[in-house]
Amino acid sequence: MQAEGFVKGRPTELAVLDYGLFKVHSNDRIIGICGFAIRTDAGEVILIDTGFPAKYATDTSAAVQEDRLFEFGEVLICGPDNLPQAQLAKLGIKPADITLQICTHTHIDHVGGLGDFPASPILISAAERALPRPLYWGAVQPLEWPDQDYLEVEGDVEVGPGITVLAAPGHAPGQIALMVDLSLRCSLADQ
Template sequence: MRKQSLLKGKPISFAVLDYGLFQVHANGRIIGICGALVSTDAGEHVLIDTGFPPKYARDAEAATAEDDLGSFGRVLSVTPENSVDAQLALLGLARGDITLMIQSHTHIDHVGEMDGFPGVPIVIAAAERALPRPLYWSGKQPMDWPEAQYIEITQDTQIAPGFDVLLCPGHAPGQLAFLFDLPQTGALLFTSDAISRAAEIDEKFAGSWDDDLAIHHGARIMALAEDRGAKVIFGHSPEQWPTLRKAPARFE
């Protein structure tokens, strides 16, 4: 694993951010849209993903039509309370407190406010950043890459002691997952969409950008979790989401 010191401190807390609810048409499953906030013992705050674009909180029906998202599913709840600002406020934070951003990948439900933190460096997989535009949704690519300092990940990288960024292409060309060592919780694996839900493993990640890569990296990071005895938080688990501790609660 490569080491690249991007932070001064080590992680002391991890909070799940609630960016709303979505229902997938094909199977009816209801999934949470989540991001995360990681704080270090040096007073740094790392934001992972920003949810849907703000237009979905203003008028989800119009935004869905504009993006042709209705062919996949429907927004059940994306409100102002699910915005980045509101979720950070639950933790006593504001945009100006963010030290570093991480883009797990660039699908529509993760990339909505990537341009909302000017001057904050963005960690992203090199394969994702190499795309002409963020992936967004099903050929719709209305977003430009925002002006930012991009820190491109080409392999598993430890960006601080106890903070590993794992390169897991499969769901997307530059999918990232994350492994932390926290003072009380111990090891915690946040899969993001590298494994959206536990059942995806048995389903062989059907429908991924690259099923074989998704299978390989899904198995790899679950082996890491087992070896470390890590708590696993999935990216979009219908079973886990309703009872998952979310901001203002933190895993410490």
């Protein structure tokens, strides 16, 4: 599938999704794990990143041990309310409403629910998708690529009006970022 022009509508709403908190051992930095939901004026719903795998919300200690994540940091908050479906439900969005997923990169806190929205294609950089498995973290790579349609991008690509994917490698080999134009449009009637 071609990513350029895949999104038809302009973004009208952007919401931040709360996937929990993580503390990095090396510098004691606390990171808010987040995703985003974008609605367009064409009725599309775009989900950006999916947080930790669901097992972290079910039994954080066991998941941390299984993945050896304790070597890198500490999961401070990740409960059932921090899973994508719960966060989307707060916005009145059902899993079937997702028309596109965007995976910024394949670290553990971004790909946990990647396969949870099977009806939607996944937009991802070609460099990340070329990996045998998602990076997850360190040498731990338990996830397989979900059997879904992929829109692979290279470089900067306008995927729709007001939504541009930007190549941002470094943190991960194929990391991408998004530039979303939520320009306010107002008429005299609005004032």
